[in-house]
Amino acid sequence: MRPIPIILLLLLSxxxxxxxxxxxxxxxxxxxxxxxxxQRGEAFxxxxxxxxxKMPGCTSCxxxxxxxxxxxxxxxxxxxxxxxSANADRFSDAAKVEKWFGRNCKEVVGRACSPGxxxxxxxxxxxxx
Amino acid sequence: xxxILVWDLPVRVGHWLMVGxxxxxxxxxxxxxxxxVHVIAGATVFAVxxxxxxxxFIGSRYARFADFVRGPAAVKEYAAGxxxxxxxxxxxxxxxxxxxxxxLLGLGILAGASGWAIYNDVGGHWLEELHEGLAATMLTVxxxxxxxxxxGSVLHGxxxxxxxxxxxxxxxxxxxxxxxxxxxxxxxxxxxxGAAWWMAN
Numbered sequence: 001m002r003p004i005p006i007i008l009l010l011l012l013s014x015x016x017x018x019x020x021x022x023x024x025x026x027x028x029x030x031x032x033x034x035x036x037x038x039q040r041g042e043a044f045x046x047x048x049x050x051x052x053x054k055m056p057g058c059t060s061c062x063x064x065x066x067x068x069x070x071x072x073x074x075x076x077x078x079x080x081x082x083x084x085s086a087n088a089d090r091f092s093d094a095a096k097v098e099k100w101f102g103r104n105c106k107e108v109v110g111r112a113c114s115p116g117x118x119x120x121x122x123x124x125x126x127x128x129x
Numbered sequence: 130x131x132x133i134l135v136w137d138l139p140v141r142v143g144h145w146l147m148v149g150x151x152x153x154x155x156x157x158x159x160x161x162x163x164x165x166v167h168v169i170a171g172a173t174v175f176a177v178x179x180x181x182x183x184x185x186f187i188g189s190r191y192a193r194f195a196d197f198v199r200g201p202a203a204v205k206e207y208a209a210g211x212x213x214x215x216x217x218x219x220x221x222x223x224x225x226x227x228x229x230x231x232x233l234l235g236l237g238i239l240a241g242a243s244g245w246a247i248y249n250d251v252g253g254h255w256l257e258e259l260h261e262g263l264a265a266t267m268l269t270v271x272x273x274x275x276x277x278x279x280x281g282s283v284l285h286g287x288x289x290x291x292x293x294x295x296x297x298x299x300x301x302x303x304x305x306x307x308x309x310x311x312x313x314x315x316x317x318x319x320x321x322x323g324a325a326w327w328m329a330n
Contacts, residue, residue: 022294048289054162055162061161062322072161072164072166073161073162074161074162074165075164075165075248077248077249077250078250080250089253091256093253096253096254096257099254099257102183103159103160103161104161105168106159107159107160107162109159
């Protein structure tokens with residue numbers, strides 16, 4: 001694991017805002033030394049991890065359609081769509097992306113997500129229409 | 130000198146509600162499945178802090194801001210006494226404690242307001258960062274406050290934690306407050322429950 005690219009991007013993000021989903025995805029892919037796959041990202045998004053009764057998978061809150069607004073499984077609050085084509089703000093701030101992968105992977109997946117899983121996830125959310 | 134009533138019920142119960150709310154909010158800050166607990170805990174801190182503002186004007190003697198908010202000179206003098214290990218005894222809050230109250234109320238209100246905005250999806254990532262920064266600053270003030278409470282308790286030979294539970298401190302009988310203000314406590318509790326319910330919805 002080489003966390004250098006994502007750290008560089010995080011530094012960059014505090015200097016200037018507005019990264020693109022491509023930049024963020026590429027930084028994760030470079031860290032994982034793999035080519036990102038939207039198919040793997042979709043499978044990950046739909047997987048039932050079963051670590052948390054209230055939120056067994058991503059779809060518990062984000063619904064099985066990332067183009068649609070989600071609903072928080074506990075609070076019922078609306079969550080804006082994950083797909084970039086439905087919500088242009090998504091994956092435009094590396095610090096925010098890293099923070100929410102950190103929180104949600106720990107609680108839903110039951111462990112930290114690997115850079116490869118993050119790269120795949122960003123690829124899927126960037127491409128899905 | 131004997132034990133006299135100094136802290137009314139809204140001051141004491143409000144204090145411990147803020148303590149419980151802050152600890153619970155801190156412990157649940159990283160979790161989405163505990164998000165409601167976090168919101169209710171934070172709303173409790175926020176509601177108590179808001180209640181404390183009017184109570185600082187209409188509350189009993191030692192609850193009033195005019196009784197304990199002092200200028201920098203008084204704080205410096207108190208701190209100097211503390212350094213010499215002979216701080217001046219105050220029946221109410223000492224000048225350092227007074228500033229801890231002002232800071233914690235202000236930070237509690239700002240953290241609560243930013244938390245409410247985040248919960249309702251107003252503002253972006255910067256607001257989350259601000260909220261976390263306010264909470265971390267609050268924790269820092271809490272830790273300084275705890276050191277002050279411990280030091281003050283030892284140097285005055287007066288347990289300030291149990292004083293915040295019983296409301297009683299050392300003082301002359303004519304310095305005591307006349308009432309526990311039980312009706313105001315009911316208002317505080319109703320307000321906290323109402324505000325927490327409203328914020329969590």
